Every structure is written in structure tokens, then in C-alpha cells.
Amino acid sequence: MTEATIEMERFHLVYDGPALQEHQMDVRALAPALLSVGNLVEQANEIFNGDRAKVSVNVNASFKTGCFGIDLDTAQSLLSRTMDLVSSNPVTSVATLCTLLGLSARDGVKGVIAVVRWIRGRAITRIEPIENGIVKLYINDESLEVEERVLQLVQDYKIRKSLEGMIEEPLSHEGIESVSVMPRKGATPVVHIEGDEAAYFHAPAPEDEVLDSQEYETNLQVTNVAFQESNKWRFTEGGGGNTFYAEVRDIPFLERVQLNQENFAKDDIIRARVRREQKMTVNGLKAEYVILDVLEHRSASPKVQLGMRFPDNDV
Structure with a gap:
């Protein structure tokens, strides 16, 4: 039997604001936010990999000082690496999943977080396929080019609901004013969301x-x-x-x-x-x-x- 292959990806999640000056965060805001991060990555893995790979998101060691930062380790287990290498539909790695979601930055990919932020709760008026898996989104005269895989995630209700839990809900608590994601503590943020942008991440009602x-x-x-x-x-x-x-x-x-x-x-x-x-x-x-x-x-x-x-x- 082929041994399981484990791949890892780490990112640093930071909530900031007056309520967090003592490096403490209300568990009623923290626990749902962490569950939402886990659900976010798990749903993306389910969409692209099904049961061919499993992912888990774990808090790494203790909470870090400064604002309120948390190191999160995302682990993906691939049970049959040999079969994946010859497959016409290979498993999407956990690093790629995080990039598509916008939790990490690679090759200039605009992830889900960036696209939802650009949409700002507005209705997309047109989607135009371009080439090589890229589509152009239109909102009236504005446009944005994204990967089809990113658009697929943006359209998924569970993904949007998890983003709401990770971003909008914590920012609705008094004294929490921003959330940032960075590859490691002290690095330049991949994404930084202020409280006045929180409503952009409210999950739209799903369409039957x-x-x-x-x-x-x-x-x-x-x-x-x-x-x-x-x-x-x-x-x-x-x-x-x-x-x-x-x-x-x-x-x-x-x-x-x-x-x-x-x-x-x-x-x-x-x-x-x-x-x-x-x-x-x-x-x-x-x-x-x-x-x-x-x-x-x-x-x-x-x-x-x-x-x-x-x-x-x-x-």
C-alpha cells in the first residue's frame, strides 16, 4: 500500500484593535473564526480534490504576542501519490488551495478574498472567458481577470459563509478593527481588511x-x-x-x-x-x-x- 504523503502550508492570522491591546481575544469571537478558517480550506479541498486528499488546519503551538496573532498549520494528506502523478486530474496541493483562497500570495494570483473585496457586494453583470483558464469579470464598466478556479470558489456558498465567519463576524465585535493574513509573523500582509470593509464578506443568499x-x-x-x-x-x-x-x-x-x-x-x-x-x-x-x-x-x-x-x- 502506498504511504500517505503529507504536505504543509503555514500562515499567520492577525486580529487587531483596541479590544486586543492586552493580546487577548474573546473566545466567542475567536472560536467561530478559527472554525471558519478550517471550513474554508476543507471546502476548497473538497471542491477540487474530493476524497483523494484530506486537509486539516491546526493552531501551531501558543498564540504569538503583538495584537492577537495565530500561527495556523494547514496539512494535506495524499494517500496515493503514485496514482496522482499519472492522473490526468492531479490533486490540487494545499499550497495552491491557500493561494486560490487568498491566504498566501504566489505568481500574482488574485485569490477569493481579493475578488470578493473587489466585488463589494455588487452583482456581476458579465463573465467573459479569455484563455488558459482565465475569465474576465465585469461589473458595469469595471473588469477584473481571475482564474476560473478562483471564480468557482467565489460562487460556492460554503466558501463564502466561511469567509464571513473568518472576516465579517469577528470585525462585528466591538474593539476589533482589522484582520490580516501573512505568511509568517512580521511579514508583509497578503491581505489586510479594515472594519469598514467587513460587510463585503457577508455571504449572499444561495440560489436554488x-x-x-x-x-x-x-x-x-x-x-x-x-x-x-x-x-x-x-x-x-x-x-x-x-x-x-x-x-x-x-x-x-x-x-x-x-x-x-x-x-x-x-x-x-x-x-x-x-x-x-x-x-x-x-x-x-x-x-x-x-x-x-x-x-x-x-x-x-x-x-x-x-x-x-x-x-x-x-x-
């Missing part, structure tokens, strides 16, 4: 991605009726089948319900035209249902066979 949309006719059993506007009805397909909530958009049908022209008893059945959408959300895969048209409404009470026989009519 529609994966599939289908319309079909089916019979549904009504288990709960909502009479208030925008409330969703509850349906089941019966016999241990799927149970779901759905918005009813058949306006004439809803008007008849409001006028008591449609009366429902428990477990009544409707035949309806349904739209079902599968979406990828921040919480995973989700299905949403809409009742587009109610085609038939019938009582759930089964009818008995009367066994009636009619005499033949003689001609």
Missing part, C-alpha cells in the same frame, strides 16, 4: 438550482386543507406513497372552495395536473410541488355495489 421539472396528471388524497392565502395544502398519493405540501394555483377552484361550493371531507380525492421540481439547495436536494389545475374532486367514501339487475326488455 432547478435540476428537473415535470408536469403530470395524477390522483391525490387531500389530508389537510389550507383556507388562508399562500398556505399549502397537504396531499398523499395513498397506500404508503409520497406525502407532500403543495401550493394550489387553480384560481377558479380556490374561489369555489371559499364560496363553499366545494366541500371537503377527510381524505377526499382530487385528480390534478401537478408540477414537480427538484432543486439543489444549500440544505441538499429538495422537491417542490404545485397543483396547477384541479380536474376532478370526489368523495373518499367508496361506493358499494348495489347488485341491481334489470329485466330484459322484450321487443
Whole structure:
């Protein structure tokens, strides 16, 4: 079995401000910030490497004096280096991950932190592919060239949420005025963020991605009726089948319900035209249902066979 290969990358994280003059930082600000740094690097590794490599971020020894600085060691374990060397999709090293994120500076790469800072919470109006994995971002007349890999990280909600926890949330605490990242204590900062820039790192609300949309006719059993506007009805397909909530958009049908022209008893059945959408959300895969048209409404009470026989009519 191939031995694991360990690669390391270190950076120095510094928070500064009047509240930190005694080289102390409130654990309620520090702990979430450190967890966010760990989540940031782990998510970037997951995006580019999947389960081919694992990363961990550890506090190195004791906290350093001066403002409030922390040495962080980022370790990446690659279980099969031999396979990676011949792969057409090699593992992205931890050094490259830190560069793409903006935690280290190499070869003039604009990392995620720099790009988010440039965006300043504004909407990107156009993305133009250039060449060699570079794209140009436009916000009206302004533009910025970045690597496609950096853009991929900028668009990831978990990355943006981790940046929020590392930068915006600590700077929201009274007396913490800036955060800097540098390769080692005393070095020139790779990035320095002042408190008035903190809001730029607030994670935008994630967009749901529609994966599939289908319309079909089916019979549904009504288990709960909502009479208030925008409330969703509850349906089941019966016999241990799927149970779901759905918005009813058949306006004439809803008007008849409001006028008591449609009366429902428990477990009544409707035949309806349904739209079902599968979406990828921040919480995973989700299905949403809409009742587009109610085609038939019938009582759930089964009818008995009367066994009636009619005499033949003689001609």
C-alpha cells in the first residue's frame, strides 16, 4: 500500500484593535473564526480534490504576542501519490488551495478574498472567458481577470459563509478593527481588511438550482386543507406513497372552495395536473410541488355495489 504523503502550508492570522491591546481575544469571537478558517480550506479541498486528499488546519503551538496573532498549520494528506502523478486530474496541493483562497500570495494570483473585496457586494453583470483558464469579470464598466478556479470558489456558498465567519463576524465585535493574513509573523500582509470593509464578506443568499421539472396528471388524497392565502395544502398519493405540501394555483377552484361550493371531507380525492421540481439547495436536494389545475374532486367514501339487475326488455 502506498504511504500517505503529507504536505504543509503555514500562515499567520492577525486580529487587531483596541479590544486586543492586552493580546487577548474573546473566545466567542475567536472560536467561530478559527472554525471558519478550517471550513474554508476543507471546502476548497473538497471542491477540487474530493476524497483523494484530506486537509486539516491546526493552531501551531501558543498564540504569538503583538495584537492577537495565530500561527495556523494547514496539512494535506495524499494517500496515493503514485496514482496522482499519472492522473490526468492531479490533486490540487494545499499550497495552491491557500493561494486560490487568498491566504498566501504566489505568481500574482488574485485569490477569493481579493475578488470578493473587489466585488463589494455588487452583482456581476458579465463573465467573459479569455484563455488558459482565465475569465474576465465585469461589473458595469469595471473588469477584473481571475482564474476560473478562483471564480468557482467565489460562487460556492460554503466558501463564502466561511469567509464571513473568518472576516465579517469577528470585525462585528466591538474593539476589533482589522484582520490580516501573512505568511509568517512580521511579514508583509497578503491581505489586510479594515472594519469598514467587513460587510463585503457577508455571504449572499444561495440560489436554488432547478435540476428537473415535470408536469403530470395524477390522483391525490387531500389530508389537510389550507383556507388562508399562500398556505399549502397537504396531499398523499395513498397506500404508503409520497406525502407532500403543495401550493394550489387553480384560481377558479380556490374561489369555489371559499364560496363553499366545494366541500371537503377527510381524505377526499382530487385528480390534478401537478408540477414537480427538484432543486439543489444549500440544505441538499429538495422537491417542490404545485397543483396547477384541479380536474376532478370526489368523495373518499367508496361506493358499494348495489347488485341491481334489470329485466330484459322484450321487443
